[in-house]
Amino acid sequence: MTDIEEALGEIRDRGLYRRMRMISGPQGPRVLLDGRPVLLLCSNNYLGLADHPRVRDAAAEAAKRYGAGAGASRLVSGTMRIHRRLEERLAEFKGYDASLLFGSGYLANMGVIQALARSGEVVFSDSLNHASIVDGCRLAGAETFVYEHKDLDHLAWGLKQAAGRGSLIVTDGVFSMDGDVAPLTGIVELARRHDVRVMVDDAHGTGATGPGGRGTVAEAGLEEEVDVLVGTLGKALGSYGAYVCCERQTAKYLVNTARTLIFSTAPPPPSVAAAMAALDLLQEEPRRVEKLQRNASVLRAALTEQGLPPSPGNTHILPVVVGDAGDAVAACERALENGVFAQAIRPPTVREGTSRLRLTVMASHTKSELRDAASTLAAAVPASVRKAAVRRLLDAEETAAASGRIFDGLAA
Ligand SMILES: Cc1ncc(COP(=O)(O)O)c(C=O)c1O
Structure with missing residues (x-):
């Protein structure tokens, strides 16, 4: 075994192996991923301008x-x-x-x-x-x-x-x-x-x-x-x-x-x-920015309603912290099977134990796409993770109230 094979094996053993998925066509709100149509919920093409x-x-x-x-x-x-x-x-x-x-x-x-x-x-x-x-x-x-x-x-x-x-x-x-x-x-x-x-x-x-x-x-x-x-x-x-x-x-x-x-x-x-x-x-057309922000609110509310609140924040990046790297990948795969692509982000991009699905909305998503995605994601994430997410949200709210200042993330 070469040193490179050995290193790759180690990466795999830690649940951190990465591969590039194949997308056909431009980075729109929906793409063909490895040949399958999915809603793209992890692109930074926030305003949908890459293929305008x-x-x-x-x-x-x-x-x-x-x-x-x-x-x-x-x-x-x-x-x-x-x-x-x-x-x-x-x-x-x-x-x-x-x-x-x-x-x-x-x-x-x-x-x-x-x-x-x-x-x-x-x-x-x-x-x-x-x-x-x-x-x-x-x-x-x-x-x-x-x-x-x-x-x-x-x-x-x-x-x-x-x-x-x-x-x-x-x-x-x-x-x-x-x-x-x-x-x-x-x-x-x-x-x-x-x-x-x-x-x-x-x-x-x-x-x-x-x-x-x-x-x-x-x-x-x-x-x-x-x-x-x-x-x-x-x-x-x-x-x-x-x-x-x-x-x-x-x-x-x-x-x-x-x-x-x-x-x-x-x-x-x-x-x-x-x-x-x-x-x-x-x-x-500054309304694109407004639409992006509205879409973020729609997804945040829909996820919360589904019992899967994202980490506190008020931007278009909505992380759902899963914890274990393997669990995050499994949740990503389950969501993909049901047509939603939300990439699992693992160490070293984020800290050990904080692997997550990093959801990003685009101005070009529709409200119903986002609401449907929220229920797909909630079904893809185990109940224990959903409970922890709710607990984190409540803790953040409590901390904000106790310190008498509005936590950045929860500001309206
Ligand atoms: C905060 C931040 N800074 C810089 C970069 C790098 O930018 P670029 O993709 O243009 O190299 C990224 C990319 O994801 C980023 O998230």
Whole structure:
């Protein structure tokens, strides 16, 4: 047996083996999965724009006009007008001076954290931040202080311990696997007090939360306070790539220091054009965002009615925590047999013992599809898991009442 076979065997034994499922056609609300029609309840194509005719046409036009690829890093063979135009549009949309495109959200987080958190400094990262932030912290020369999820007291304690060496607090805006929102106002206050920068990764907030889909930072009115705002083009904007919004000076600094921008080919023109068309649609038709939010409420209510409440939260990401990895996979398979695709998410994406079905709604789902899906999912999940979910919800409500403040996730 080779070392690779052995490692794969170990992954299988732990119930963590993954494989890619085959989808036919675009990422719509319904897809053919491994040849079977299913309701897609785990895509980040939140607004259904990935296959919108205008988005497809924009990509096709750009391919004809500019070609399929960007050729090299923008620092090597020059930047294309289409990249610059999208950067201007995104900066304006997000209320920032400047924005800079990166190849993906993963690359953006890696590059920005590595550039802003230098040797001898400390970067502060929420314990449930996305893997690309974790890897950015690893790549940076700085020390990392991981604070408990959304725990401002722990963060304040860490900032104090750093005794002036703090450089950056980094957090997801909407947490990708939990669907809750970072306490941005409190984070910004602490950052100001300790003179450190704030970076928010709003990969899942953009196009889905905030006024006109401008995300969690706009929702909190903190554009002036959040120094660096990362967003991806690959989720609500239906394309591929990412951007970083910041001050002009910071953008110039990133061009000179962010390794994942310097040493990687620029995003392909068709993807850039597709994202621009999606941004046009988002701005022309903000009702898509409202529909997404309404759909999330419909699914949340239907799941609760079925005795399977998702974890507390009020976004379009609704996790149903199952616990054991094998149980989560079994629930996913049972739901699939009945026409609902809700991917099982297991370690290392989430903590041991918190495997889950991560449900994500799309603006293009219908209410009846979501209600039917809720009953399919409830039937797919064992009664013990449903009971635990109800208990968790009650505990969260109790904690919120006891502390006299509204738990983020339960805010109406
Ligand atoms: C919070 C968060 N940040 C960054 C990324 C990476 O973005 P991309 O898919 O554009 O690499 C993801 C992807 O799932 C994410 O959830």
